[in-house]
Amino acid sequence: MLDRGLIDEVLSAARRHGGSFAEVFVEERSSTSIRLDDGKVEELTTGLDRGAGVRVAEGTSYGYAYSNRLDRESLLLAAEAASAALRGDAPGAVVDLTEARGAGTNHVERPAGELPAAEKVAWLRELDDTARAFSPEIVQVTGMYGDSLQRRLIATSDGVWVQEGRPRIRLVAQVVAKRGDNIQTGFHGPAACSGVEFLDVHGPAATAEVAAKRAVTMLDSIPAPAGEMTVVLAPGMGGVLFHEAVGHPLEADAVDKEASVYRGLVGTKCASDLINGVDDATIANGWGSYDFDDEAQPSQRTQLFIDGVLQGFIYDRLRAEKVGVASTGNGRRESYAHPPVARMTNTYIVNGNSSPADVLSSTPSGVYVTSLGGGQVNPASGDFVFGVSEGFLIEDGEPTTPVRGANLIGRAIEVMSAVDAVADDFDTWEGVCGKDGQAAPVGSGSPTLRISKITVGGTGA
Amino acid sequence: MPELGELTRAAVEAAQGDEAVEAFAEEGRTTEASALRAEVEGLTFAEQRGVGVRLISSGRLGYAWAADPSLDEVRQTVRRARENAALAEPDEFNVLPSAEPISPIPELFHAASAEVPTDRKVELALELERLAVSSDPRVTKIDLSQVGDTVSRVAVASTAGVDAEYARTDAWAVVVTLAVEGDETQTGFSYRITRAIDELDVGAISGEAVERGARMLGAVKPPTAKVPVILDQFAAMSFLGVLAGALNAESVLKGRSLFASMAGQQVGSELFTLVDDGTVLDGPGASPFDDEGVPSGRTELFTRGTLNGFLHDTYTAARTGEGQRSTGNAKRAGYKSTPGVGTSNFFLDRGETPYAELLRKAEGGVLIQDVSGVHSGANPISGEFSVGATGLRIAAGELGEPLREMTIASTLPEMLKGITGVGDDLRFFSSVGTPSILIGEMTLAGV
Numbered sequence: 001m002l003d004r005g006l007i008d009e010v011l012s013a014a015r016r017h018g019g020s021f022a023e024v025f026v027e028e029r030s031s032t033s034i035r036l037d038d039g040k041v042e043e044l045t046t047g048l049d050r051g052a053g054v055r056v057a058e059g060t061s062y063g064y065a066y067s068n069r070l071d072r073e074s075l076l077l078a079a080e081a082a083s084a085a086l087r088g089d090a091p092g093a094v095v096d097l098t099e100a101r102g103a104g105t106n107h108v109e110r111p112a113g114e115l116p117a118a119e120k121v122a123w124l125r126e127l128d129d130t131a132r133a134f135s136p137e138i139v140q141v142t143g144m145y146g147d148s149l150q151r152r153l154i155a156t157s158d159g160v161w162v163q164e165g166r167p168r169i170r171l172v173a174q175v176v177a178k179r180g181d182n183i184q185t186g187f188h189g190p191a192a193c194s195g196v197e198f199l200d201v202h203g204p205a206a207t208a209e210v211a212a213k214r215a216v217t218m219l220d221s222i223p224a225p226a227g228e229m230t231v232v233l234a235p236g237m238g239g240v241l242f243h244e245a246v247g248h249p250l251e252a253d254a255v256d257k258e259a260s261v262y263r264g265l266v267g268t269k270c271a272s273d274l275i276n277g278v279d280d281a282t283i284a285n286g287w288g289s290y291d292f293d294d295e296a297q298p299s300q301r302t303q304l305f306i307d308g309v310l311q312g313f314i315y316d317r318l319r320a321e322k323v324g325v326a327s328t329g330n331g332r333r334e335s336y337a338h339p340p341v342a343r344m345t346n347t348y349i350v351n352g353n354s355s356p357a358d359v360l361s362s363t364p365s366g367v368y369v370t371s372l373g374g375g376q377v378n379p380a381s382g383d384f385v386f387g388v389s390e391g392f393l394i395e396d397g398e399p400t401t402p403v404r405g406a407n408l409i410g411r412a413i414e415v416m417s418a419v420d421a422v423a424d425d426f427d428t429w430e431g432v433c434g435k436d437g438q439a440a441p442v443g444s445g446s447p448t449l450r451i452s453k454i455t456v457g458g459t460g461a
Numbered sequence: 462m463p464e465l466g467e468l469t470r471a472a473v474e475a476a477q478g479d480e481a482v483e484a485f486a487e488e489g490r491t492t493e494a495s496a497l498r499a500e501v502e503g504l505t506f507a508e509q510r511g512v513g514v515r516l517i518s519s520g521r522l523g524y525a526w527a528a529d530p531s532l533d534e535v536r537q538t539v540r541r542a543r544e545n546a547a548l549a550e551p552d553e554f555n556v557l558p559s560a561e562p563i564s565p566i567p568e569l570f571h572a573a574s575a576e577v578p579t580d581r582k583v584e585l586a587l588e589l590e591r592l593a594v595s596s597d598p599r600v601t602k603i604d605l606s607q608v609g610d611t612v613s614r615v616a617v618a619s620t621a622g623v624d625a626e627y628a629r630t631d632a633w634a635v636v637v638t639l640a641v642e643g644d645e646t647q648t649g650f651s652y653r654i655t656r657a658i659d660e661l662d663v664g665a666i667s668g669e670a671v672e673r674g675a676r677m678l679g680a681v682k683p684p685t686a687k688v689p690v691i692l693d694q695f696a697a698m699s700f701l702g703v704l705a706g707a708l709n710a711e712s713v714l715k716g717r718s719l720f721a722s723m724a725g726q727q728v729g730s731e732l733f734t735l736v737d738d739g740t741v742l743d744g745p746g747a748s749p750f751d752d753e754g755v756p757s758g759r760t761e762l763f764t765r766g767t768l769n770g771f772l773h774d775t776y777t778a779a780r781t782g783e784g785q786r787s788t789g790n791a792k793r794a795g796y797k798s799t800p801g802v803g804t805s806n807f808f809l810d811r812g813e814t815p816y817a818e819l820l821r822k823a824e825g826g827v828l829i830q831d832v833s834g835v836h837s838g839a840n841p842i843s844g845e846f847s848v849g850a851t852g853l854r855i856a857a858g859e860l861g862e863p864l865r866e867m868t869i870a871s872t873l874p875e876m877l878k879g880i881t882g883v884g885d886d887l888r889f890f891s892s893v894g895t896p897s898i899l900i901g902e903m904t905l906a907g908v
Contacts, residue, residue, distance in 0.1 A: 038715050040552060044545040045524040047797055051509075060497070065506040068528040078506075084579070085504040117548050140716050176716060176842065183719070183842045224847070226685060226870065226906035257497070259604045259639055259646070337507060376833040376849070380604065380639055380646040383865060385834035385849030405845040407834055409868050455682075457847045457868025457906045 001026050001153045001163070002052075004097055006072055010054060011157050013079035015092035019058040020321070022083075022092070022157040025294060026052040026070065027336040030113060031148035036124040038140065044117060051336035054082045060256070060318045061085070064339040095159030102291025105282055105299065108167050108195035112147035115196060120145050123171070127204035131175050134212035137219060140176035141212075143204070144189075147196075154296040162292045168441065169198050170430075173208045177215035184221065184404070186214030187371070187389065191430040191441065194285040214371060214390050217402050224391065224406030224458025230366030231408065231451045232359060232394060235427035238446030240372045241386060242277060243347045243433070245412040249379040250304060251330075251435075252319035252342040261382035261412055262310060269308045271416035274352050274449075277305040279314055281329060281345035287430040288345035288443040295331035295340050302328045304347075308417075316342035334438035341436050346443035352422025356448040359421045361397035367406065367456055368392045368399040374431070375408075382412035385457075407457045415454055423448035463532055466626055468512050469618035471532045475539040476620050481517040481557045482539060483619035485752060486510070487796050492579055493609035496586040504583065511796040516542035520551035526797045554779040558755045558787060560622035566749045568742055569629040574657035575612045582608050585634065585663055592667035593638050599678060600671050604637040604648060610658050615752075623754035631745060632658045634666055640674040649674020650695075650831075654745045654891055673830060677851060680863035683907040689826030689881075690869070690903045691819055691855070694888050696829040697895040699848075700839075701807060704735070704873065705893075707841040708762050709802040710777035719844035719873065720768055729766040729877030732812060736761050737772055739789055739805030746806035746892025753791040753800050760788045766877070774802045808894035812883025819882050819899045821858045827905060828853045828860055829869065844873040850905070867907040876900060 007024055014022035028050040035043040052075055053066035063085025065078040112120075124143040131141045150166045170191035177184050188210040190202035233241065246262075254260040262270065271277075281299035283289050290299050295317045303311045316331035319342055331340035360368065373387035388406040392399035428445035463471075465486040472484035488510035495502040512535055513526040523546030527538045590606035610632040618624045635652035651669040655661055673695075692700065712718035720728070739747055739757030750756050753775055761769055773781065774791035792803025820828075829852040839846035847870035854861040871879075882899030 040550040041548065042550075042552070043522065043524060043799055044548050045526070045797075045799065046541050046545060047526045049528045049797075051528060061501050061503065063504045063506075067508050068510070081506040085501060117545065121548050178716070183716075185840065185842055223845075223870075226868070226904070228908065254604075257604050257639075258602055258641075259648070261646075337509065339503060339505060374834075378648055378833075380648045381865075383833075383849070383851075385868070387834055387839075387847070404843075405840075405847045405870055407847045407849065407868055407870075409849045409866055411866070455866060455868070455906065455908075457849070457870050 001028060001151065002070065007155045008094060008097065010075045010079045011094045011155065013076050014054050014056050014083050015094060015157055017083045017086035018088035018090050018092045019056045019086050021057055023055045023295065024052060024155050025336055026153040027150060029148055029150040031146065032117065032120065033146040034120055034124055036128055036143040039128060041121055041124065052078065053336040054078045055339055056082045056086060057318055058086055060322050062318065062339060066336050092157060094157045097155055097161040098159055099161045102162065102164055105289045105291050106167060106193040106285055109197040110195040111167065112169050112196050113149050123199065123204040127173055127208040130205040130208035131173060131212040134209060135177065135216045137177045137179055137216055138175055138212055139178040142174040144172040146170050154292065154294065156296055160296045162296045164291050166290060167193055167195060169194055169196065171199065171202065171204060171207050173211035175211040175215040177219050179219045182219055184215050184218035186211040189430065191287045192285045193287060193289050218390060218404055221402035221404040224367065224403035224456060226456060226458045228453050228455050230363055231454050231456065232363055232366060232368045233449050234368065234370040235425050235448055236429035236445060237369055237372050238349050238449040239347065239444030240429055242349050242446060243344060243442060243444045244375045244377050245384040246416060247344045247347045248377050249382060249412060250313050252313045252315045254379040255313050256319050256322065259380040265310050266312055268310060270310050270413050271305055271308040272419040273308045274419055274422040275305050275308050275416055276350045277348065278303055278350065279330065279344050279347045283346050286346045286443045287441045293329045293331045294333045297327045297329040297331060299329045314342055314344060316340055332440050334440060338438045341438065343435055343440055344442055346445065349446035349449065351424045351426045351447050354421050354423045356423040356425045359423050359448050359450050360394065360399065363394050363397055363450060366394040367403060368394050384412060385409045403458065405458055409455045409457055415451055418452045418454065419449055420452045421450040465614055465616035467532065468530065468535050469616045471535045472512065472514050472539050473618050473620055475536045481620050483515045483557050483617065483753065484512055485793065485796055486512045486616045487613060489611050489613035491609060491611045492582055493607060494583045494586040495605065495607040496590040499587065499590065501583055512538060513796040514538045514542045515799060516546050517555045517557065518543065518546050520553050520555050521546040521549040522555045523549060524799045554776055556775060556779055557619045557621040558623065558753055558775040561756050563625055563750050563756050565627065566747060569627065569656065569747060571630045571657040574610065574630045574632060577658045582610065582658060585661065589634055589636050589663040589667055592664055593636050593671055596668065597671050597675050599642050599675050600638050600640045602639040604639055606636045608634045608661065617754040619754065625750050625754050627749050630656055632656065632661055634661045634663055636667055636670045638670045638674045640678055642678045645678060647674045647677040652890065676853065677863045680851065680865035682866040683864045683905060685906045685908065687902050687904050689823040690900045691823050691826065691828045692898045692900065693828055693830050694886065694895055694897055696832050697898050698890055698893050699832045699835045701809065701893050701895055703835060703839040703841055705804045705807055708771050710771040710773045710781060711802045712841065713771050714777060714780055717842050719842060723768050724770055726768055727766050728768045728874055729763055730880040731765045732880050732883045733763055733766045733877055734761065734810035735763040736810055737790065737804050737807045741806055744806035744808065744889035744892045744894050746804065748805065751789045751791040752793040755787045755789045755791060757805055758789045772802050772804065774800055777802055804892065806892050806894065808887065808889065809896060811885055811887040812896055814882045814884055816884050816886050816897055817858065819884055819897055820855055822882055823855045823899055826855050827864060828855055846871065846873065867905045869903055869905055871903055
């Protein structure tokens with residue numbers, strides 16, 4: 001993308017006031033997005049983005065400057081602006097840049113960028129047709145398709161040089177079903193770092209059916225009960241809760257700022273014996289996977305919990321250096337326009353030993369959650385809340401009537417300690433996580449699991 | 462480097478035959494400083510510009526954008542938009558607005574603020590942290606202390622004769638405090654958005670965050686009960702966001718708004734008047750024209766509880782017909798996105814009840830100071846919502862015991878009907894503004 005001589009010059013300029021290291025992140029991203037709504041292809045957008053960010057660090061302080069021009073003059077200006085945050089007089093060195101090669105985590109068979117847009121439009125038509133054919137009660141369908149290829153070059157003053165392309169593909173179905181005045185929605189949005197071969201499994205028809213079924217099912221729903229009760233989470237959903245309620249407080253910036261409920265608890269038991277959790281950016285074609293993070297650290301599988309015992313935190317480079325540990329390869333940024341922050345990749349609760357059928361049948365009453373709408377956590381207090389977008393009452397060990405308007409509320413450590421069954425039917429769920437004003441694609445995953453007692457907010461009796 | 466106006470006009474000149482072409486260009490310079498433990502945590506400088514091109518040919522719409530393009534690259538962007546349009550469905554309501562006279566709002570640009578040196582922003586971020594950790598012995602740490610500003614410029618031009626441009630300055634400060642007692646930590650949060658760095662009152666911001674965090678220490682989970690509820694300005698603001706989605710004509714036309722068939726009806730309490738106004742300077746959402754060049758205006762969405770209508774851009778107005786005009790509410794996330802309906806300054810009109818009087822009226826109830834999960838927990842189509850909440854009990858006209866881990870569940874119409882008091886304390890945090898609101902009765906779910 002840019003030649004080494006120029007990058008070397010920019011790094012040297014960035015180190016004119018010293019600091020612990022300097023880094024250049026260069027990006028070119030081409031993207032296509034198509035939106036079909038109300039039966040029509042409403043929008044087809046192609047974009048071409050490029051830019052570079054220069055960071056100069058000193059301890060956990062940093063200066064960051066970026067520009068969406070890639071000429072020498074603009075890059076040197078950015079280097080100068082970033083280094084202005086430092087006051088030192090002695091320039092720092094730049095080690096000879098040596099290329100590190102990645103493992104090829106996100107292998108692509110058929111690049112999405114090489115396909116004509118007309119084929120992508122046809123997928124959305126198939127999605128629309130399938131959803132509408134599912135039931136006469138389907139009144140509205142929105143289909144969205146997106147692909148992008150982000151080419152990145154990262155070089156640091158310690159001599160690291162990496163280049164990696166990240167291919168992304170996502171299909172989303174949002175379906176509205178209506179019966180009289182009762183309106184319900186269903187959503188499904190599978191995604192991967194992959195080529196279009198991803199759609200061989202998660203194709204338009206399959207995606208549409210999941211969303212349509214969800215919307216129609218919810219037409220029969222009654223208002224959710226309120227109060228403390230047992231909740232069973234369907235495969236994937238426990239991962240969403242784990243990401244939000246546990247993963248965010250494990251991110252090293254929250255820990256460093258003493259704004260994490262898990263601070264000081266490494267090596268102690270702060271979840272049920274049944275909880276084994278990881279953050280793993282090495283999953284082939286995972287939505288949160290990569291060879292190198294956005295600070296050029298290699299990706300890895302990081303153990304977070306073993307049998308309920310907390311193993312460690314999720315680190316970016318600055319926070320890892322501060323406490324003298326190795327980065328876990330979790331320094332991520334939305335784009336060149338953002339400095340990296342510590343954040344999750346693919347965050348999973350791994351399989352246990354129970355069968356999902358046994359977990360349900362041994363639950364006399366409660367709520368079975370099959371889709372979560374998203375959530376929020378306060379990492380300092382551990383308080384979290386989740387919207388339930390599809391759920392059912394559990395009566396005598398069977399999921400029965402669908403419920404709507406429910407949410408789950410609790411505190412991370414208490415709720416994770418209250419998990420009393422973990423099944424062996426692991427599945428994933430792909431989402432986009434927001435933190436510090438930056439969006440990042442993240443994978444979540446878990447098998448079926450049961451929380452013996454949690455507060456459910458609902459409008460019903 | 463070409464001026465924004467040169468870029469937009471180059472795109473318009475590249476139109477062929479009877480194509481309608483519109484170019485939206487923006488550029489901005491942002492500086493953001495954050496402080497932690499009395500040192501500079503981060504200092505970020507950003508310069509960005511880009512152009513987005515909307516092209517309509519025989520009713521078919523295509524869009525393409527490019528970061529920091531040259532004049533040639535703008536012409537290529539028009540070509541890509543043309544290719545994309547060829548694959549879209551024709552829609553007779555895809556039209557560009559014609560040029561209308563625009564009244565400039567020079568107050569949006571503070572020349573002095575644009576020249577504030579970086580050191581001043583760093584000092585303010587450090588001062589914000591210092592104030593936040595020095596007024597209450599239980600608050601000695603922060604999670605975030607940040608001060609920033611943006612100097613930006615927007616230009617729109619089209620084959621329909623629009624050719625407009627304006628400049629603005631925006632500044633903000635935000636602090637998140639940590640209040641600690643024993644092994645309990647509570648966070649407090651406050652922020653302000655102003656037009657100039659020197660209008661930021663860091664003392665007021667830190668004081669508010671300290672109070673809001675510290676008063677939550679010792680919070681308990683309450684028993685489930687139906688009680689009077691005051692939504693303070695922070696909490697009320699979260700609900701206004703959901704209302705904004707449901708009052709968007711695009712949601713209405715596509716059957717995604719619970720208000721779709723309620724125009725002209727009494728939906729809320731007599732005390733409920735809701736306004737969108739892109740011409741008032743009280744909030745940061747003012748602009749002389751919207752993101753497709755239509756002059757900003759004032760729309761009273763609810764008047765004393767009666768729903769008057771919805772927010773429109775040019776597309777939704779054309780599709781609605783019946784003489785509907787754009788309300789000047791075409792908004793974009795930036796040059797990378799096509800315009801859609803959005804709010805400008807969106808606010809619940811000031812009431813007459815002083816805050817202390819609201820507290821007296823809510824005897825035995827709860828003041829909600831924060832709601833969470835509104836995005837996922839509120840359904841703008843059915844109007845049902847269930848959200849997490851924290852707050853304080855109200856007893857003898859005073860705030861008492863702090864409460865956490867509770868949820869509020871209701872429907873938007875029930876909540877709007879249930880408003881029995883609106884404070885005289887209207888406040889804009891962002892482009893959304895609201896006074897404190899008293900709701901006669903809501904279910905709080907806890908133990």
